[in-house]
Amino acid sequence: MNLTLKIWRQAGPRAQGEMVTYPVTDISEDMSFLEMLDVLNEQLNARGEEPIAFDSDCREGICGMCGLMISGQAHGPEVTTTCQLHMRSFKDGDEITVEPWRADAFPVIKDLVVDRSSFDRIIQAGGFISANTGSAPEAHSVPVPKPKADRSFMAAACIGCGACVAACPNASGMLFMGAKITHLGELPQGQPERDARVVSMVSTHDHEGFGGCTNVGACADACPKEIPLDVINQLNKDLRRALMHGE
Amino acid sequence: MTAPTTERTELIHGLYTEGEPIVDTKAPAGPIEQRWSKRKFEAALVNPANRRKLSVIIVGTGLAGGAAAATLGEAGYHVKSFCYQDSPRRAHSIAAQGGINAAKNYKEDGDSVFRLFYDTVKGGDYRSRESNVYRLAEVSANIIDQCVAQGVPFAREYGGLLDNRSFGGVQVSRTFYARGQTGQQLLIGAYQALERQVAAGTVEMFARHEMLELVVVDGKARGIIARDLVTGEVETHLADAVVLASGGYGNVFYLSTNAMGSNVTATWRAHRKGAYFGNPCYTQIHPTCIPVSGEHQSKLTLMSESLRNDGRIWVPKKAEDCEKDPREIPEEDRDYYLERIYPSFGNLVPRDIASRQAKNVCDEGRGVGPKVGDFRRGVYLDFTDALKRMSAEAVAEKYGNLLDMYQRITGENPYEVPMRIYPAVHYTMGGLWVDYDLQSSIPGLFVAGEANFSDHGANRLGASALMQGLADGYFVLPNTIRDYLAKGPFEALEESHPSVVEAKAAVDARVAKFLSINGDRSVDSFHKELGNIMWEYCGMERSEEGLLKAIDLIRGLRDEFWRNVKVLGAADTLNQSLEKAGRVADFLELGELMCIDALHRRESCGGHFRAESQTEDGEALRHDDEYAYVAAWEWGGDSGAPVLHKEDLVYEFVEMKQRSYK
Secondary structure, eight states: OOEEEEEEEOSSTTSOOEEEEEEEOSOOTTSBHHHHHHHHHHHHHHTTOOOOOOOOSSOSSOSOOOOOEETTEETOSSSSOGGGOBGGGSOTTOEEEEEOOOOTTSOEEETTEEOOHHHHHHHHTTOSOOOOTTOOOOGGGSOOOHHHHHHHHHHHTOOOOOHHHHHOTTOBOHHHHHHHHHHHHTSGGGSTTHHHHHHHHHHHHHHTTOBOOOSOOHHHHHOTTOOOTHHHHHHHHHHHHHHHTTO | OOOOOSOBOSOBTTTBEEBOOOOOOOOOOSOHHHHHHHHHHHSOOOOHHHHTTOEEEEEOOSHHHHHHHHHHHHHTOEEEEEOSSSSGGGOGGGGOOSOEEOOOOTTOSSOOHHHHHHHHHHHTTTOSOHHHHHHHHHHHHHHHHHHHHHTOOOOBOTTSSBOOBOOTTOSSOOEEOOTTOHHHHHHHHHHHHHHHHHHHTSEEEEOSEEEEEEEEETTEEEEEEEEETTTOOEEEEEOSEEEEOOOOOGGGGSSSSSOTTOOSHHHHHHHHTTOOEEOTTOEEEEEEEOOOOSTTOOOOOBOOGGGGGTOEEEEESSGGGTTSOGGGSOGGGEEOHHHHHOTTTGGGSOHHHHHHHHHHHIIIIIOOSSEETTEEOOEEEEOHHHHHHHOHHHHHHHHHHHHHHHHHHHOOOTTTSOEEEEEEEEEEOOEEOOOTTSBOSSTTEEEOGGGBOOSSTTSOOTTOHHHHHHIIIIIIHHHHHHHHHTTOSOOOOOTTSHHHHHHHHHHHHHHHHHHHHOOSBOHHHHHHHHHHHHHHHSSSEEOHHHHHHHHHHHHHHHHHHHHHBOOOSOSSSOOHHHHHHHHHHHHHHHHHHHHHHHHHOOSOBTTBEETTSBOTTSOBOOOHHHHOEEEEEEOOOTTSOOEEEEEEOOOSSSOOOOOOOO
């Protein structure tokens, strides 16, 4: 198939960016979206133009490194990561816009590459259970009821890609944060730090420039791992509880 | 780069020389179950007050590097952690699906530390060290405890206790798992522990940084030269010790199940500075990957080999049927070749055999799926019988996520049309040579996880890569490195020291060189060509003739690379072509060493088949009398030949046997 791509080009963090149009031809429907960009980059390189910078690593939908706004949708039209989006989701003659994640908390580094280190700082604020190596009790000493273990696992499936933030009109990181609060909060091991965790993470989230949640739900729709909106309820419940406890 | 100075032989095969054997791996003697306790007791201690004065650089944030950084940070050392990705949470350990072995014996099915040790040594086809593997089995149970305490959500039973499954052909259920995302959950556990130490100030994190050179001063590893991939700045980082946990080098084949950025540069640069490279030709090829669909292919995706439990593998008997709809090929025209050749194991033969036979039937012209080059590279993995026997719901319950993934990538519905699979490079058992302490042949340089060669011998058992990464990172390295650090802090080092200046200048010159060649070919085009050579001649089946040809081809390609590569853009900005150029330049050197190693090992062993070493009925033939050793290669200089150091493998507790699956 033949397509017209309109791609965001930006030379550096402080440079002025612009949309640039690139026609591509003979695209196979078996290519992934990123392989289609690889093909374009090879053509650009051959004619002496600098290739388009974009992030990707595992290319099997699990590392969370890739992420593009494709015609206005985070990771494009399917519920999956950009690397697992295939060209059979498009048709001959389509015009596709390709932009980086847009959020104050994710500044653009170059072209389609953004800085998501704000997510790491939210985890640093409390997204962990303090258990030094060697201090762990025997694994079976703490049984976990299966429904709680399953819900914890569901929330732990978050890959930290940032699609939730990109999709949100407020650029809020509440789904990402709610997933971590739920993952750790459902487990008995996560209880001792539960109050402090939520207060500290929310404070860091706001400080990093993420917006507030207004229950739009675009985050959960965009999530390639289908993290449900109710993890945000869990977050709010935990926050209220922590504040009542005087955290 | 220093040329070897020790005694060595004349050139062998015109390609390499042989140097002094390695006699001491520093493993304690005595009963095997006491060796690790003995080593920990004898390792010197570091006073807690002195630890913050001791600095350790750790390159890589996967299971081994992330766990080591967190643990050393918790202990109070000053850690600097590096990864090329935008966050430590992206490391490729995340992609492991299946599970992690541990000798907990929760199923009371006869498992034990000794049995896990025994299975791992046997699985490695008797080419790993007994002492190391026993230690791995010994600490495996601690790993599960640690991960559960961190909140890793392993699968559980209704009673709330942990579930186990059997994996990779062993007869006990010792594999812990978190659906098909075990690697992700374990990595996030290590990542969170690491970020906790970043917050505590014990670990300094350098994401989007790539190590490009090792700093060696007075024979000791004292730092790295790294490039900030965002600003392009070439930085010097000095420390008392350096740990490489930078993963495997499967991307030398271009197409593999590794991440796009997985590379050999950290370990290869250390190799050029004197670290021996152990068994570079030992690679694992996984039989159940989704086949290549065209020239554009950038990576291969693995599907858990558990699919072979219920799927049947076949190709058409006649080459002319290969283009037909498989559902229209009658039963009598199908060749269920694994069931035919190996009636007792059938579709469940080990990874290496399943892989090699798939290649054989495709080489015969009976492969299926799209033609890539001159061949169809695929065989059917058919669930039709399972769907009749089990119902679609039961199949979906057991394999749903894998079948969905297949459908997403290929656009074909595996509930209706047989899937197509083909082997792909998946793991590298080879890596930098280390002693029992995980210390390389350069004092102060430690190597952990897939980056070292130590525990898997010539073939890795399923669910043991995650075990080794975390064993090294949480429990082994933090104990052994303190024996080295106890001798420090070492003499203060200035960035103006000649060895430091030289290392940095070498990086600057190399970056400038890539940008100045301005030839006609992209970095990727060289990488693809190298990958084709490696896959063809140094893949599942190797022969003397093929390997000699590969070495010539690689030398020619490397020469062209340095004359004709085209890298655009600048040095002082994010430049992904420049990053790739450095990685491919190192793969072009590694590929030659892999071929030399494969050439010298005239036996079929573990994951690889040597055409000149087979039984009368075409099965792999090992030669324990000649090759029961680790091949540790020393860099011979840019114009010299590599030097082989042999470390004999002595089996005191496990008897060496030939494998048979007929």
